[in-house]
Amino acid sequence: MRYFPLTDTDREEIRKSIGIKENKELFADLPREKIYYSLQDFPSALAEDEILKKFKEIAKKNRYGEYLSFLGGGAYNHFIPEVVDHLSGKGEFVTPYTPYQPEVSQGSLQAMFEYQTMMTMLTGLDVSNASLYDGGTAAAEGVLLALRKARKKRILIAANLHPEYIEIINTYIRNLDYKAEIIGFDKDKGTVDLNELEKKFDDKTAGIIFQSPNFFGVVEDSRKISAFAHQQKAYAVQVIAEAMSMAFLTPAGQNGVDICVGEAQSFGLPLGFGGPYLGFMAAKKEFIRQMPGRIVGQTVDTKGDRGYVLTLSTREQHIKREKATSNICTNQAWCALRAAMYLTAMGKKGLREIAKTNHLNTAYFVKESGKFSHVNVKYKKNFYNEIVLEIKNTTLEDFTGKLEAEGILPGIPLNWFSPDMEDALLVNFTEKHKKKDIDRLIAAIGELQ
Amino acid sequence: MKKLPELIFAAGKEGKVGYAYSACEFGDDLIAVDAEHLRQDIEDFPQVSEVEIVRHYTNLSHLNHSVDSGFYPLGSCTMKYNPKINEKIAAFEEFSAHPYSPHHLVQGNLEVIKDLEEWLCKLTGMPAFTLTPAAGAHGEFVGMQIIRKYLSSKGEPRKIVLIPDSAHGTNPASAHFAGYEIKEIPSNEEGILDTAVVKEHLNEDVAALMMTNPNTLGIFEKNIVEIAAALHENGSLLYMDGANMNAFMGIVRPGDLGADVLHLNLHKTFATPHGGGGPGSGPVGVAAHLKEFLPVPLVDENKDTKQFSVRYFNEGIGRVKNYYGNFLVLVRALVYLYSLGRENLDKVAEDAVLNANYIRKKLEPLLDLPYKSRTLHEVVFSDKNLNVKTLDIAKRLLDFGIHPFTIYFPLIVHGAMMIEPTETESKETLDAFIAAMKQVLQEAAENPEILENAPHHTPVRRLDEVYAARKLIIKWQKEENN
Structure with missing residues (x-):
């Protein structure tokens, strides 16, 4: 095992030095009938290439990355230099x-x-x-x-x-x-x-x-x-x-x-x-x-x-x-x-620019979605980069389901958190959304009129 | 010698930029926030170029001792090697999904959580786990909340938690924040808890005993099975602090010893890096009767469809952390376990305990060993009989490129030196450490000033902690630092 630098000779020398014959004696204070239980139920050790393959396969079961996402709610997708x-x-x-x-x-x-x-x-x-x-x-x-x-x-x-x-x-x-x-x-x-x-x-x-x-x-x-x-x-x-x-x-x-x-x-x-x-x-x-x-x-x-x-x-x-x-x-x-x-990389200028871009991207969506009557931005003033979107002509589930079929995750259903919450979506925009992404969302929402 | 770089604020200059990101596609006319809410400036914020950032942090990195740079036998911290493959896999982009993603789009992540839970259940003999706690102390807090909720469901939460005098400071603090009074109980001359002493303290007010096993002296609490039985008979619970699980992972299961609640530190036993003080992860395992009190969220697997789902509400203690805990730390721990596999699970403890005993054997002729019981993963010496203090020995070791052991803890040992080598150190490293200790102790006898003035070869010399607390300069300010 590559994480264990002791060789069998080292182990033997140490055992000799501390006056024991076998490793089991190290654990002599532990209840004898409970130690060295069978490990046969556990998987066998994987080599480095096997581990990579296994975890790549698990990772591929995540399909979130294939979607255009507008999820926020305390976790935001910003660019990292x-x-x-x-x-x-x-x-x-x-x-x-x-x-x-x-x-x-x-x-x-x-x-x-x-x-x-x-x-x-x-x-x-x-x-x-x-x-x-x-x-x-x-x-x-x-x-x-x-x-x-x-x-x-x-x-x-x-x-x-x-x-x-x-x-x-x-x-x-x-x-x-x-x-x-x-x-x-x-x-x-x-x-x-x-x-x-x-x-x-x-x-x-x-x-x-x-x-x-x-x-x-x-x-x-x-x-x-x-x-x-x-x-x-x-x-x-x-x-x-x-x-x-x-x-x-x-x-x-x-x-x-x-x-x-x-x-x-x-x-x-x-x-x-x-x-x-x-x-x-x-x-x-x-x-x-x-x-x-x-x-x-x-x-x-x-x-x-x-x-x-x-x-x-x-x-x-x-x-x-x-x-x-x-x-x-x-x-x-x-x-x-x-x-x-x-923060050091972004610096004063970068951080202020990116922070403003987040807001302007959101404001663009608010303005563009204003032409629809089947959805409504609930709080149109003093938002930062997240808005509440009310769906007027169908259920939340139907709305998000249809957009998901288009490859878009439009927001977090607020009724997820508690029945007292608004029956609407929380939609987030960051600097990583380009105009064409927001236009795509607008167009997809337009299709649901 | 390496020197501290200037603070980044001093290097700042109007006009320097350290980033390039595509420009915003919209004009300020869209701003929808009242002018009174708009920020005007971030005064004195850094303004440096990319190469300056790289040099600044590269130079800072050179001032750190780390597991990657040398021996780090910090007792009870289990500073083992952090495998590089774990870092690579944790950085897979697919794992970095949004925590509120629809569950059918993050089946891989939910599988990681469920799989690690199952590994930990099997390794500890605890029937259920939560992986949400962010660190060991957070796990303790969660565990004590579970105990409180369980006892409340039985009638009343009780008032007192018993904690041995050798315990880490987080134990009493965590129990306190779960609403309990603390009663400290003494360990015996062997360094462990006596069943009789525990029994003396038991009454109807005692909710639980928090026991670190092996304890902070590196000694197995061999009365644990009897103590657990006494607690259970009294309607009290046994909380086992598993910070030192590295001593017997794969050798014995805490569930078989009578533990009702157990926390583990993934950043100790399970080889995830410490990061200079976090992020860690402190999963909590519970006995069957406590399962329903685990915090949310909980991941379920449908064994037929192999689909994973998430529960957000139950009758448990509620939520203790955002989302699913420190998820990317969980990924690292799971990779580590698959790398070990059944062939190596018990070898970790064997080598760790061999190494600790080897150090004990070689240093015992030179240092006072207050507790002579069998050593597991770490050994604790005292500075009794020396003409120098533990602190001076520790500072002198820095000159040898060795990070000192944990000092002045546990509190029951005078001038404690708590040494935990872990299984990821070679015999050559141990021999070099032992030789360094011999030299330092010889210097102590012949020329103690060398130790008292140490360290001599570090980026800064011994730092004045009293001055820091008195002056309390905790941020850069233009006028003060220029």
């Missing part, structure tokens, strides 16, 4: 552990420091951690951070948050002494119902978590929501599921948001059937000591030279155990590295 795959694939980045010995980990650490810097620039907030698992768990950690910092027990959750994120938040807080309440949305605008927000806020409420652009793709009035939370001495937590929007829309910090969390898969990570992705968290400075996850700080060595280390570890589980701010240990460092590479 070649430098990202090339550089992030280096063994020196792929195969180290968490940088516990900083003197031999400066590569990962400086890259994380640069990642943190770029995330603060994008969110307009003071501080960023080095990553969380994904958008949904980042939203849950954002809720816990607000509750901890406010020392209150109640949180409000906007109903137009990504439904998976709401489920994850519920799982995270269910067994803790906290209460969550849902705030509805304005059925005409698709945005948080500010009247209901006002009614449901009380002095026991730690804050509101809302998403912008929200799950329906609509930009919220973050400024108003934040101002309202602050009046109540509570916090505004903004979720961003489409990180690309940050380069096009006013940053969270500028709108007064206290904590910004979300999903940064759009920054250089492939769709990958949903993972690994990249959870992010940025916040105002006052939250730093309550934040979950790794944080990299700049320091000096004994010669006074610049270097980087993991810092504020007194927040973390290996020091604080059950009193830690989170149980998180291994998270998504390599994904954050890819994000740093992606």
Whole structure:
């Protein structure tokens, strides 16, 4: 076996050295009747060429790639420059552990420091951690951070948050002494119902978590929501599921948001059937000591030279155990590295251009689909790169089925998530859709009049 | 000597670009967002050319120690070799489908999930698995939630989780976030849990015991079967932390030892890379009576049609992560298992344990070994009787191109040095490590300043962690860093 460097002679020498005759003696503390069970049920080892063939065959059973897809909903198909795959694939980045010995980990650490810097620039907030698992768990950690910092027990959750994120938040807080309440949305605008927000806020409420652009793709009035939370001495937590929007829309910090969390898969990570992705968290400075996850700080060595280390570890589980701010240990460092590479490659100009292209492609569809009466874009203003499309003349199933037969996946049926959701499709456009792709979608929809 | 490159922000200059992507086909007249929502600038964001990006990160990569560059015996982290074929297959474009794709278009991906679940079930003796948890600690949290939901369904969730004093910090933190109080219980002079001590702590409030096996001393918890029976009699459950599964994969099944819940770390035992701190994957296996409490989504196979489908709703703990977990990590682990096959599954543990025992044998004359029980995958020495601290030894090892062992953990060992070589190291590498340790310990005796001032040959010298926490410079800023 090519992964085992010991030879039979080495093994014999080691056995002799440690004073045993056969390997079985290594496991003498294990229950004798339970060890060395039969492995005959497992498949036989495959050679490298056989493995390649086997997995190519499995991969070919996926036919998603043959379709023109407009699926989004928290997972977006953006272009990834070649430098990202090339550089992030280096063994020196792929195969180290968490940088516990900083003197031999400066590569990962400086890259994380640069990642943190770029995330603060994008969110307009003071501080960023080095990553969380994904958008949904980042939203849950954002809720816990607000509750901890406010020392209150109640949180409000906007109903137009990504439904998976709401489920994850519920799982995270269910067994803790906290209460969550849902705030509805304005059925005409698709945005948080500010009247209901006002009614449901009380002095026991730690804050509101809302998403912008929200799950329906609509930009919220973050400024108003934040101002309202602050009046109540509570916090505004903004979720961003489409990180690309940050380069096009006013940053969270500028709108007064206290904590910004979300999903940064759009920054250089492939769709990958949903993972690994990249959870992010940025916040105002006052939250730093309550934040979950790794944080990299700049320091000096004994010669006074610049270097980087993991810092504020007194927040973390290996020091604080059950009193830690989170149980998180291994998270998504390599994904954050890819994000740093992606953002560096795109740079200020590229990121802003691509972010705008996403919006303009979407706007083109909204304009063109306006000529149809059998479909309707529900929220025609202040969308970013995703829209809700109502189907008027047939069932959702019939509509998507017919388009699929044309080689098009037109969007995510919203009734998938819950019966309370709109009976419509969530349709996403990125820079990878060209005018001819959008025209093809329009034409195919036209055929269904 | 290798030096840190300048921060990328310092190299930025108006007019430099690092990408080329086809231009947008539409004009700004289509913008449908109110002006007040439009961003004006991203101040100080990088502006560099492609060659500068490549050199920046290539130079950064040279500052890292990694499994690909040398020995990495970080205890309880299982820093084994990460096969390259796994990376290639995980990058197959066909695997990178959208997670909300119609299921009939992603049958290959669902097959990967189901197949890996079956491998893990058979390897552990646990009847069902979820592959969604993103890392070991996430798996612990999920496992404890399952326990809580199960006990609630029986009447009440109970209050306390017992955790041995040798446990990793994630155990108490995870149990806490599942709503439990923690009661720490002592291990005995052999370094393991006594059945009698566990029994003393059992009462109607105890929900579960979290046991790492083999534990963080590299010792098998040999009372596990008895302890499991005592727990079950008390209506409590046994959570087994399988972070150290590399010690006995293919040798014994945790399900046969009485574990009710088990998590594995694919980024340890199953050879997926650590990536400098993730992404990992922490699948959770459960006993038959806990199956219905697994998180969603769940993949089902119709054995007749060979078609796979997905369940999004059940009576379980709900959702713990977006989509299907860290899917591309799952692909890597499955490739690894097929590469091993039945011929090699038990050889992993055998070689890993041989290597650890060889290191123990060679270093035992030089270092204090606080627990003398039989060593499995790792061995823990103490800095007792030395005139230098564990930290100094660790820093000096860096000068030999060796990543040090885990230090100061477990907490029950004074100045712990926790050494886990894994099965993917040659005897020559072990001998070189042993020789380096001998030299370092000789230096410690003769000239301890060499250690206290170490490392000497790394890109930076010993870093001031206190300064970092006090100054708290956690991002680049134009004024501060220029």
